[in-house]
Amino acid sequence: MKNDGRIPSAPITVNWTLTFRCNFSCMHCYSRVEKAGELKTAEVKEIMRKVAAYKVPFINFGGGEPLLRRDLFELTEYATSLGFHVSMNTNGYLMDARKAARAKESGFKTIGVSIDSHEPEVHDAFRNTPGSHKRAVRAAKLLVEQGIRLTISSVICRINHLKFEELVNQAAELGAEQISLHNYKCTGFGMTNKDELDLTPEEWMQFYLKALEVKAKETRIRISLDDPITASIHKSTEAAIVKGSTCGKLSLNIRANGDVTPCGFIPVVIGNLLKDDLKDLWDTAPVLDKMRNKKPREKCLTCAHYEDCLGGCTARAFAMTGDFNAPDPHCWVGK
Amino acid sequence: MNNIKRNPDVVWREEEEARDEVVAAMQRGEDASGEGTVLLIVSGMMHQLNILGGEIWKLIDGSKGDGEIVEELHKVFDVDKDVLSEDVRAFLEDLKFRGWVSYEE
Numbered sequence: 001m002k003n004d005g006r007i008p009s010a011p012i013t014v015n016w017t018l019t020f021r022c023n024f025s026c027m028h029c030y031s032r033v034e035k036a037g038e039l040k041t042a043e044v045k046e047i048m049r050k051v052a053a054y055k056v057p058f059i060n061f062g063g064g065e066p067l068l069r070r071d072l073f074e075l076t077e078y079a080t081s082l083g084f085h086v087s088m089n090t091n092g093y094l095m096d097a098r099k100a101a102r103a104k105e106s107g108f109k110t111i112g113v114s115i116d117s118h119e120p121e122v123h124d125a126f127r128n129t130p131g132s133h134k135r136a137v138r139a140a141k142l143l144v145e146q147g148i149r150l151t152i153s154s155v156i157c158r159i160n161h162l163k164f165e166e167l168v169n170q171a172a173e174l175g176a177e178q179i180s181l182h183n184y185k186c187t188g189f190g191m192t193n194k195d196e197l198d199l200t201p202e203e204w205m206q207f208y209l210k211a212l213e214v215k216a217k218e219t220r221i222r223i224s225l226d227d228p229i230t231a232s233i234h235k236s237t238e239a240a241i242v243k244g245s246t247c248g249k250l251s252l253n254i255r256a257n258g259d260v261t262p263c264g265f266i267p268v269v270i271g272n273l274l275k276d277d278l279k280d281l282w283d284t285a286p287v288l289d290k291m292r293n294k295k296p297r298e299k300c301l302t303c304a305h306y307e308d309c310l311g312g313c314t315a316r317a318f319a320m321t322g323d324f325n326a327p328d329p330h331c332w333v334g335k
Numbered sequence: 336m337n338n339i340k341r342n343p344d345v346v347w348r349e350e351e352e353a354r355d356e357v358v359a360a361m362q363r364g365e366d367a368s369g370e371g372t373v374l375l376i377v378s379g380m381m382h383q384l385n386i387l388g389g390e391i392w393k394l395i396d397g398s399k400g401d402g403e404i405v406e407e408l409h410k411v412f413d414v415d416k417d418v419l420s421e422d423v424r425a426f427l428e429d430l431k432f433r434g435w436v437s438y439e440e
Binding site: 006008009012055057058085178222224241250 | 346347348350351352353370371374376378379381382383
């Protein structure tokens with residue numbers, strides 16, 4: 001199996017914010033401050049056809065809360081008919097038995113449900129919605145009953161970084177195939193509440209050391225960490241296809257109005273798929289070129305790990321400094 | 336020989352631009368065997384196959400066994416058939432070990 005760092009001919013995954021509307025107002029949310037028009041059903045389908053032309057295999061619906069789109073299952077059926085493997089991320093609150101059955105019928109392969117703490121009161125406070133933990137657990141069970149692959153998504157921050165093993169246990173008991181322990185992003189409310197929720201670089205290092213240890217021993221469920229800064233403490237047995245952030249290298253983000261950004265956490269619009277061609281944007285957008293050819297700055301200039309992590313998460317660096325090339329603010333290596 | 340088929344959970348895409356470049360390089364007599372031409376995505380992990388692996392992968396359509404795959408490849412790859420056969424069988428064994436293909440009963 002060969003890994004050479006070449007950028008694929010088109011994205012592997014398109015993350016698609018179908019709507020910025022949401023029934024929650026979570027403390028870390030990147031999108032609650034966003035305001036953008038929403039595509040009509042026919043426009044979403046038009047863009048799907050354009051994306052399908054370049055054999056993008058995966059579409060992942062997000063939001064906002066995708067279940068608030070009344071045409072969600074119609075869109076999923078259409079995407080499936082075009083050959084996409086469709087997944088979504090939901091807070092689970094609106095999932096019921098009928099919707100779970102529709103989700104299966106429409107073609108969803110995988111659904112991610114957000115659970116940020118195994119303790120209901122902690123999750124509910126973080127999500128600003130009483131009863132949200134109970135509903136998320138119910139959603140997870142309904143999806144597993146339908147035979148849909150379940151992923152639990154957890155945003156690691158101050159409320160859970162010392163108790164993530166309990167989250168892993170809960171996810172395994174729910175029948176999830178994977179738990180994604182997402183790193184905290186300082187975008188939207190995530191920036192507003194950064195001081196309260198984000199960890200220090202030292203705390204991030206301690207978290208990842210422990211998480212990698214747990215991941216190596218875990219047999220019931222896959223643990224996804226997916227943070228390029230772990231390159232300094234961990235060498236994967238399977239080399240990554242690309243190094244550093246995968247945004248703009250393996251994936252792109254479509255916003256609710258069809259605008260394209262490199263990543264949901266980098267609000268830099270490179271085009272709009274109602275008028276632009278996906279392949280043209282993928283091959284020629286200067287922003288993507290910058291993200292794919294980062295240059296070390298400051299402490300990265302002398303860091304032995306730079307060639308593996310490429311400065312870490314580009315979204316975090318950009319959010320904090322406005323510079324894609326700045327060192328990842330979570331990085332614990334050097335000063 | 337039993338037919339061999341892909342695991343439907345393995346998502347894949349041929350990288351046509353990369354393949355064209357590899358074919359052109361081979362025609363110039365250059366070694367491009369290290370370049371990926373087919374992407375596989377398995378359980379969230381991505382892998383690349385080089386030109387020989389990629390061509391084998393595309394031939395695993397459930398209608399052929401090992402021998403037929405070797406025959407098809409021998410039409411396009413100008414190599415000793417015994418060596419090709421050995422390479423193909425070793426590659427298929429690896430794919431089977433990984434659970435990415437299976438032999439029909």
